[in-house]
Amino acid sequence: MADATLDQSLDHRAATVAARRHFLTRLVIYGLLVVFAAIYLIPLLVVVLNSFRDQQEIARNGLISLPRSFRLDAWGQAWSTYCIGGTCEGMQRNFYNSLKMTIPATIISTAVGAMNGYILSKWRFRGSEALFTCMLLGVFIPGQISLMPWAFILGNLGLSNSVYGLVLIHVIQGISFTTLFCRNYYVSIPDDLIKAARIDGAGFWRIFRKIILPLSSPILIVTVIWQFTGIWNEYLFGVVFTSGQQQPITAALVALTASGTNVRAYDVMSAAVLIGALPPLLIYLFGGKYFVRGLTQGAIK
Amino acid sequence: MSTLTIRSLRKNFGAVEVLKGIDLEAQNGEFIALVGPSGCGKSTLLAMIAGLESVTSGEIRIDGRLVNSVAPKDRDIAMVFQSYALYPTMTVRENITFGMESRRVPKPQQDEAVKRVAAFLQIEPLLGRKPGQLSGGQRQRVAMGRALVRDPKLFLFDEPLSNLDAKLRVDMRTEIKKLHHRVGKTTVYVTHDQVEAMTLASRIAVMHQGEVQQFDEPATIYNRPANMFVAGFMGSPAMNFLPAELSEEGGRPAVALQTADGKTASLPIVQALPSDTPRQLILGIRPEHIYRFDPDLARRKPGIAQIDAVVELVEPTGAETMAVLRLSGKEITGRFDPDGTPGMGETVTLGIDMARACLFDPTTQRLI
Amino acid sequence: MSNHDLILSVPAPARPWRERLGSAMPLLVLGPSLVASFVYVFVFTGWTLYISISNSSLLPTYGLVGLDNYASLWANRRWNIAYNNLFLFSGFYIVGSMAVGLLLAILIDQRVRGEAAWRTIFLYPLAVSFIVTGTVWSWLYNPVDGIQAMVRGFGWTSFSFALASDRHYAIYAVIITGVWQASGFAMALFLAGLRSVDQDLVKAAQIDGASTFRIYRKVLLPTIAPIFLAVAVIQIQFAIKTFDLVAALTKGGPGISTTFPAIYVYDLMFQRGQIGEGAAAAIMMLAALAVVLVPYSFWVVWRRRKEAGHG
Ligand SMILES: Nc1ncnc2c1ncn2[C@@H]1O[C@H](COP(=O)(O)OP(=O)(O)O)[C@@H](O)[C@H]1O
Ligand SMILES: [Mg+2]
Numbered sequence: 001m002a003d004a005t006l007d008q009s010l011d012h013r014a015a016t017v018a019a020r021r022h023f024l025t026r027l028v029i030y031g032l033l034v035v036f037a038a039i040y041l042i043p044l045l046v047v048v049l050n051s052f053r054d055q056q057e058i059a060r061n062g063l064i065s066l067p068r069s070f071r072l073d074a075w076g077q078a079w080s081t082y083c084i085g086g087t088c089e090g091m092q093r094n095f096y097n098s099l100k101m102t103i104p105a106t107i108i109s110t111a112v113g114a115m116n117g118y119i120l121s122k123w124r125f126r127g128s129e130a131l132f133t134c135m136l137l138g139v140f141i142p143g144q145i146s147l148m149p150w151a152f153i154l155g156n157l158g159l160s161n162s163v164y165g166l167v168l169i170h171v172i173q174g175i176s177f178t179t180l181f182c183r184n185y186y187v188s189i190p191d192d193l194i195k196a197a198r199i200d201g202a203g204f205w206r207i208f209r210k211i212i213l214p215l216s217s218p219i220l221i222v223t224v225i226w227q228f229t230g231i232w233n234e235y236l237f238g239v240v241f242t243s244g245q246q247q248p249i250t251a252a253l254v255a256l257t258a259s260g261t262n263v264r265a266y267d268v269m270s271a272a273v274l275i276g277a278l279p280p281l282l283i284y285l286f287g288g289k290y291f292v293r294g295l296t297q298g299a300i301k
Numbered sequence: 302m303s304t305l306t307i308r309s310l311r312k313n314f315g316a317v318e319v320l321k322g323i324d325l326e327a328q329n330g331e332f333i334a335l336v337g338p339s340g341c342g343k344s345t346l347l348a349m350i351a352g353l354e355s356v357t358s359g360e361i362r363i364d365g366r367l368v369n370s371v372a373p374k375d376r377d378i379a380m381v382f383q384s385y386a387l388y389p390t391m392t393v394r395e396n397i398t399f400g401m402e403s404r405r406v407p408k409p410q411q412d413e414a415v416k417r418v419a420a421f422l423q424i425e426p427l428l429g430r431k432p433g434q435l436s437g438g439q440r441q442r443v444a445m446g447r448a449l450v451r452d453p454k455l456f457l458f459d460e461p462l463s464n465l466d467a468k469l470r471v472d473m474r475t476e477i478k479k480l481h482h483r484v485g486k487t488t489v490y491v492t493h494d495q496v497e498a499m500t501l502a503s504r505i506a507v508m509h510q511g512e513v514q515q516f517d518e519p520a521t522i523y524n525r526p527a528n529m530f531v532a533g534f535m536g537s538p539a540m541n542f543l544p545a546e547l548s549e550e551g552g553r554p555a556v557a558l559q560t561a562d563g564k565t566a567s568l569p570i571v572q573a574l575p576s577d578t579p580r581q582l583i584l585g586i587r588p589e590h591i592y593r594f595d596p597d598l599a600r601r602k603p604g605i606a607q608i609d610a611v612v613e614l615v616e617p618t619g620a621e622t623m624a625v626l627r628l629s630g631k632e633i634t635g636r637f638d639p640d641g642t643p644g645m646g647e648t649v650t651l652g653i654d655m656a657r658a659c660l661f662d663p664t665t666q667r668l669i
Numbered sequence: 670m671s672n673h674d675l676i677l678s679v680p681a682p683a684r685p686w687r688e689r690l691g692s693a694m695p696l697l698v699l700g701p702s703l704v705a706s707f708v709y710v711f712v713f714t715g716w717t718l719y720i721s722i723s724n725s726s727l728l729p730t731y732g733l734v735g736l737d738n739y740a741s742l743w744a745n746r747r748w749n750i751a752y753n754n755l756f757l758f759s760g761f762y763i764v765g766s767m768a769v770g771l772l773l774a775i776l777i778d779q780r781v782r783g784e785a786a787w788r789t790i791f792l793y794p795l796a797v798s799f800i801v802t803g804t805v806w807s808w809l810y811n812p813v814d815g816i817q818a819m820v821r822g823f824g825w826t827s828f829s830f831a832l833a834s835d836r837h838y839a840i841y842a843v844i845i846t847g848v849w850q851a852s853g854f855a856m857a858l859f860l861a862g863l864r865s866v867d868q869d870l871v872k873a874a875q876i877d878g879a880s881t882f883r884i885y886r887k888v889l890l891p892t893i894a895p896i897f898l899a900v901a902v903i904q905i906q907f908a909i910k911t912f913d914l915v916a917a918l919t920k921g922g923p924g925i926s927t928t929f930p931a932i933y934v935y936d937l938m939f940q941r942g943q944i945g946e947g948a949a950a951a952i953m954m955l956a957a958l959a960v961v962l963v964p965y966s967f968w969v970v971w972r973r974r975k976e977a978g979h980g
Contacts (some may be wrong), residue, residue, distance in 0.1 A: 029779050036773060037617035037790045039849070043795075055920045062818035063808050116702050124693040130920050131699075135706040140962055141714065142910045144934040144951040148720055149713040173703050179702065186880065192386035195353045198445075200400030210399070216391035233798030235913040236931075238938060251798045254917055255802050266808065277801045284796030288789060292857045 030272055051075060058266045072266035078275055082268050084256045091272050092243055094252035101248055101281075102162045104171035106227040112171070113178020113223060118212050120179065121186035122194050123204070132183065138176030143236050146173075154241060155245035161246050166238065170231045177230075178223050185219035185294075186212065207280040222294035225287050249276045303364050303454035303487045304329055305350065310359035310551050312345055312511075316611045319345050321511040322359070322364060327487050327504075334498035335491045337508035338534070343491040346508075350489060352376050365453060374376070374403070376455075379448035383460040385440045387432035393443050394428040397450050418450045445477075456488040462497065493634035495535045499523065507531045524657070529583065529666040532659060538588050538623060541633035544663070545584045556584050556660070558629045560609050571656045578660075578669055585659035588623065592634035593643065594652035604656035612643045626651070683728045705867070714955065721948035729750055738949035748950065751928040754840055755957065758847065758929070759908040765848035771898070775885060777856070778863050788860070791853040801851065803917025806846040807833065810918075836926035839919055843927055846918055850909065855900050858974060859920025862893035895972075898965070903962050 046064055054069035061068070075117050080090040120132045150169055151160070159165030189212065197207045238248040247255070253276045284291070305327040312320040319342045334338060335343045348354040352373035360498075361368050368376050386398050394415055401411045419425045422442045432440055441461065448456060459538045461477070462470045478501055483490055492498055498505045499519045506516040509532075515527035527533035531541045545556035550567040554574055560566045566586065599605040614625040622642040624635045626649070635651065643649045660669040705731035720741070736964045742748050773791055777784055794802060809815040820828040833842035866889055874884045914932035915921060921928040930950055937947030 012721075029781060032772075033776055033781065033787055037777075039754070039789065040790050040794065040853070041850075043802075043809065047861055049804055052710070058814070062822055063811075063814045064816065064819040065822065074710050083957070112702055115698050119695040119699045125695065134710060135702070137710045138706050140906065140958060141710060142931070142951065142958060144910075144912075144931060145717050145955055146709065146713045147717075147934070147938060147951070148948060149716045156876075160670050173707060173964055176709075190384055190386065192382045192384045193388060195348070195351070195373075196380065196382060196386040197371045197388070197399070197403075198353060199351060199378065199380050200447075202399070203405035206403060209390055211784055212392070220831050228794050233800065235798065235800050235916065236935070239916075250913070253800050253804060257749055257807075257917070257918075264814070266814070269804070273801050277797050280796040280798070281793065284793060285789070288792060288796075289785065292792070292861065 007103070036239050045272055047270045050266050051078075051274055053267055055226055055265055055267045059264075063266060071267075074265075074271040075275075078268045078271035082265075082272070084252060087245065091249060091252055091256070093248055093273055094249040097163050097242075097246060098249040101166045101170065102231045102279075105167045105174065105231050106224055108167075109171045109174035109178050109227055110220060110223045112175055113180075113182045114213075114220065115208070116175070116179040116182075116214060117182025117186045117219075118208055120183045121189075122207075123189070124214070132179075133178050135179055138173065139180060143173070147236075147240060150237070150241065161242050163242070163246060163248075165241055166248065169241070170234070172226075174227050174231070174251060178227065181223050181226070182219055182241075185216075189215055218290060218294040221287055225283055225291045228283055231278050252276075277283040302361075305333075305455060305489065306360075306362040306365070307346075308349070308360045308362075310346070310349065311490045312342070312349060312354065312360065313357045318355075319511050320349075323500050323513055325506055325513065327489060330485045330487055332481055332488045332490065332501055332503045334502035334505045335489065335497055336493065336498040336505055336534075337514075338601070339493055341508045342511045343493075343508055344459055347380075347457050347489060347491050350455070351378055351380050353455055356534060377453050378457055379453040380457040380459065381444045381448050381461045383384065383463055385432070385444040386447060387440060387443055387447075391423065391430055392429055392431055393446075396443060397428075401450055414450050415526075418446045419509065422446050432570045435466050437469060438473065441465060441473055445480070449469060449480075454487065456486050456534060457496045458488065458490040458492075460492055461490075463494070464494070465484050466483075475502060487537045490569070499535070504640055505535075509534070509535060525668065526585075526659065527668055529585070529661050530666075532585050532661070536587055538634045538636075538660070540587050541586045541591070541631075542661075543586070543629050543631055543633065545582050545629070547578060547580045556582060558584070558608065560629070566606075568608065568653060568655055568658075569604070570660070571604040571658075572660070574660075574669065577643040579655070579662055579664070581663055582669070583661040583663050583666075584659055586608070586633070586653055587657065588634045590634040590654040590657045591626075591633070592637065592654075593641050596652040599652060602654075602656075604653050604654065605652045607650055608651050610651055611648045612645055615642060615645055687775045702801070704826070717951055720945060721952050723945055725944040725948070728897070733925045734945070738946045740955075742946055742949050742953070747925050747928055748933055749929075750925055750952070751930045751933045752957075754927060755909065755930050757840060758911070759905060761841075761844040761910050762847045762851065763904045765844065765905055766851040766855050767897065767900055769848060769852035770857075771859050773852065773856040774859035774863060777860055788857065791856050793853070795851045795854050796856075799913035800846070802846060802850050803914045805855045806849070807918045810834070810842050833919055834923055839923055839927045839945055843915060843918055847908075847914060850914075851904060855904070858896055858900050859893065862896040863889055866892045898968075902962070902965050906958065909958050930957070 049067050050058055050063060051074050052070050052072065053067045054071055055074075057067075057069045065153065071230055071284055079092050082090045084091075116135070123260040131157075146169075154160045154162075154165040154168070157165070157168075159168060192241075193211055194207055197211055202210065233250060234248075234250075235254070238251040242248065242251065250299055253272060256272055305325070307323055307325040310320055310323040311318065311327075323346060335346060337343055345354060349356055352371060352375075353367065356369045362633050363376060363378070367639065385395075388399060391399065397418065398411045401414065406414075415428070419428060422445060424439070424442050424446055427435060427443065432443070435443065441464075444461070458477075462473050465473060474497055477490075480540055481501075490498075490501060499522075502519060504517060505522050505607070507514045507521055507522060507532050515522055515531045517527075523535055524529060526535060526540075529542065533542070535611055543558060545558050545568075548557040548567055549554050550569055554570045555567040556570060557565050557567050594605075594607050599607070609632075610626040610628040612624050613627050616623040616625070617639060619639070622637045622639050624637055624643060626633050628651075637643065661667065662669055682811055696925065704905055719731070719943045722733055724730055724734045724737075750900065770790075771788075777787055783788065810831075812818070812834060815830075817828060817830040832838050832845075870892070871884060877938045879887065910931060912935065915927055915929050915932055918929040921932050932977060934947050934950045934954065937943045937950060
């Protein structure tokens with residue numbers, strides 16, 4: 001009887017120790033997560049807040065401080081009136097340039113990649129693996145290698161300092177990525193489906209349209225997000241091959257933040273930075289879940 | 302009226318020769334089973350018949366027409382895959398009509414055909430579902446429906462039952478047999494399961510390493526296997542092989558075996574031997590032709606030889622009991638009536654039905 | 670062999686043009702991409718290689734000067750700093766982002782509440798450009814307006830945090846920013862890897878009485894070893910191509926302390942009109958990539974062979 005109670009209290013003590021340890025572990029886990037989340041979010045928070053603060057107030061209290069003013073002017077200025085390198089039209093033109101560059105380049109490179117991936121996984125022929133490997137090399141070539149050739153080609157095509165030139169560059173450069181992503185994904189679609197469809201009398205295009213494409217949304221989401229954010233965020237080609245009013249937004253941002261007036265207009269720059277970051281951020285917020293899932297399903301293997 | 306004829310068919314993947322000269326034919330309405338271990342080239346052969354793989358050399362004829370380079374869709378065949386290969390984004394109905402749509406069959410005719418096949422296979426309630434919402438057996442039915450709806454000259458099955466669990470597999474096997482009876486189409490059926498081949502086929506082609514080892518009726522394949530591979534592959538538990546020496550007993554040919562106690566036992570040979578029979582032989586006996594010696598039976602049935610063996614292991618399965626016996630330095634399996642099962646370690650006197658035994662040449666491995 | 674072919678090959682019946690077009694369709698569709706990729710990979714590289722051994726200055730010219738451009742490149746102190754920076758940055762950036770990414774992945778893997786929210790927070794920098802990140806962090810590093818100013822504002826007036834303005838430490842400012850940007854991506858891949866491990870393995874280890882720590886060290890992490898390599902290779906590429914981050918964050922300064930090869934190529938080609946030497950620098954970047962990627966690709970091919978052999 002006494003033994004039993006002792007045992008029970010021992011059990012009880014062990015249980016409380018275990019519970020406390022469990023609690024401490026959870027505390028450490030959540031504590032670390034909160035610290036890291038702060039590190040990740042504070043820069044974003046700073047920019048967002050500063051885009052609504054008064055410029056003088058920022059100058060007085062520093063960039064990182066609780067806002068004591070609230071204004072929307074900075075956004076308007078950044079969008080349409082702020083002066084960058086002589087023209088005072090804000091970022092709007094560059095924003096449209098980036099859209100005009102990113103949307104077609106994303107669509108074209110994704111479409112081509114899907115077709116290529118389909119062929120390289122489901123219509124293999126002698127040497128197709130070798131060709132695929134060659135295409136893959138394109139993923140690894142640093143942009144710096146292609147600067148001179150592109151300058152020459154764009155010049156000859158009359159596409160220097162034009163958004164269309166950038167579209168061309170991003171399509172050609174993107175094909176390697178999109179093909180890789182799509183091929184790796186399509187490989188996991190059973191070949192038997194294609195065989196069954198061929199017996200059913202479907203040809204190259206019908207199989208693509210009716211069988212492959214309906215199964216493709218995970219990888220198309222990945223590819224579109226990857227291409228859109230990659231092209232929108234690209235800077236090297238933008239700054240090399242365009243100038244002034246033709247520049248995409250990344251190049252304009254650098255020009256804006258570098259335009260050294262003596263008072264740093266952090267409010268306007270913050271708004272400009274957010275304008276430049278917003279489209280890929282939105283795409284990511286809506287598609288990020290699918291992006292990670294798709295990336296691990298096929299793209300990275 | 303549809304036949305299939307295959308002559309000296311070869312297939313290379315790069316430098317690897319996967320099919321090494323296949324000859325095969327199926328008469329109208331016949332059910333041919335291609336059976337063999339995994340990797341022997343069955344699927345490749347079937348894919349070539351379907352037109353999904355190119356022909357390296359040789360010829361394939363359907364109804365006498367050479368189809369070597371005819372596209373799959375123009376061969377008038379239908380195929381059921383091991384993975385079922387149902388289009389995952391389409392409903393069952395769309396899966397079944399996909400082929401007709403590809404061929405631009407008018408809509409009313411499509412509906413008619415779907416109705417007929419769905420009734421036939423009893424899958425009407427499934428027509429609106431997607432393959433992901435079906436059980437294994439239902440998918441299997443839908444896959445067959447997709448093949449049936451085409452009303453083809455030739456049915457091709459590639460291990461259609463191997464993804465089902467044991468019970469369902471037996472049921473579906475029966476269904477396929479019934480189906481073939483009702484439809485009466487020429488069928489080529491690939492399987493690695495010899496029981497399926499035995500139960501379904503009118504003729505079986507046993508394949509090994511890209512060659513047809515034997516192509517014959519099930520009974521012949523089972524009773525007179527052309528070589529040791531076929532003998533070992535068909536039948537479960539497998540045929541026992543014992544090395545033996547040609548001898549004589551009472552002026553009649555016999556095979557000599559070592560018994561447990563080191564003596565030599567002579568088993569009379571029933572069949573007539575060709576003159577060039579080698580001295581060293583392999584004696585092949587199926588487990589069901591080894592039983593406890595019974596003098597009455599031996600008197601009634603000639604050719605039952607008597608020999609002693611030690612029981613090493615007993616495996617009851619319910620309907621019958623397998624016993625592993627040591628004979629002539631080798632382990633052999635015998636099939637016993639559960640009532641007369643010997644105990645482990647016991648020495649039993651076996652009766653071996655020599656009339657059903659097979660003799661093989663150890664060098665060529667062929668049947669003598 | 671050829672005998673068989675002669676005897677048995679059967680004349681193919683004439684096929685209608687539609688069918689022949691159909692069988693050529695894959696190649697027709699693939700063709701343009703193949704040509705473009707071939708030009709992009711081989712012609713462009715060859716072209717730049719050629720320029721790098723020519724006497725091009727303001728415009729490409731084609732008088733050959735051998736390795737002169739490379740010699741003058743390597744004689745330049747700024748280039749040497751740039752190349753050193755590249756290795757320093759790559760090393761810390763990759764190790765740092767993988768370490769942080771792995772830590773975050775393991776934390777999230779502990780069945781935490783609101784997993785999706787944590788993941789989103791850690792991953793969002795991936796969507797933002799290096800330009801944006803670099804710009805914002807340059808503000809934070811700025812001693813007058815950024816972190817230093819904030820802490821001093823709290824009353825700790827002797828606090829000093831001027832990483833980016835110190836020529837000895839500015840490179841670490843670049844590294845920290847890079848790690849901040851990239852660790853979420855590593856986290857996502859590691860997490861996916863951890864999740865893809867067969868849970869029976871974990872259960873077996875638990876039954877064997879292994880602690881959580883040992884399960885990670887002995888079971889989970891070894892199982893996802895290939896992911897480590899994949900992440901490293903992806904990050905290395907980012908590291909070597911990094912141009913935007915530095916351009917927005919430090920512009921290579923203070924002085925020349927955070928110059929990178931990518932910046933240097935740009936300067937030579939477009940600011941100083943030394944195309945030949947710029948091309949040589951670009952080729953050196955490619956060489957740095959090749960040092961990493963060639964062994965990796967051999968490894969990948971080897972592994973694939975091995976798997977195929979088993980299969
Ligand atoms: N596309 C291919 N390329 C190379 N080898 C193949 C290909 N398809 C099948 N094989 C090889 O051909 C042999 C026969 O394969 P298969 O016909 O699938 O065998 P089964 O169906 O009898 O198991 C195997 O060794 C397989 O590895
Ligand atoms: Mg097979």
